[in-house]
Amino acid sequence: MPHQRSRVTVAAAVATTSVALLLIGPSAVLAEPTTESVYAGGETYEINTGAAIRVGASQSLLASASPIYIIGFPVAAGTTGPITLPSGYEPQNNGLPSPVPYHDHVLVAVPGDIGYAAPLRVVQLRYTWAYAYSLDFVPVRSYDELVAGEAAGIFEQVNPAASNPFEVWTTTVLIRPIVP
Secondary structure, eight states, X not given: OHHHHHHHHHHHHHHHHHHHHHHHHHHHHHSOOOEEEEEETXXXXXXXXXXXXXXXXXXXXXXXXXXXXXXXXXXXXXXXXXXXXXXXXXXXXXXXXXXXXXEEEEESOOTTSTTOOSXXXXXXXXXXXXXXXXXXXXXXXXXXXXXXXXXXXXXXXXOTTSSSTTOEEEEEEEEXXXXX
């Protein structure tokens, strides 16, 4: 008789698990991964935002991370909700809660390129008011455009004492792989 109880117990467990999978399965399939748009090489990609974040990352993690340039848009104090610039452009992160609620993202590389890594070190920049709110505004969509933008003066000097006054290299690392 103990042998039968084991079978009954196993059968009940399998049935319960099967029902649970049937109930959970469809909702898991319908749930989309949390992603955010990024620019790299002039193209738009999606990164997984559900992965880890390391504030005050170790020197070894900082050294192995590829930069993610967070380019902020200047906004008036108290601004909330999405914005549309005079050029018609809307930021990739358009008013969502974050340390920089209005910003775009630029990666140096994508999978398969030299320099790509899923750990991404946050580097902050900010467009000037004059450029961001001009009718001629075009977002920076590649590292080459970012370098050219620094030379052209489209970014504010957010770190005047640094060798590159347009960039703030943080110790925050995001683990954000590109989603296929």
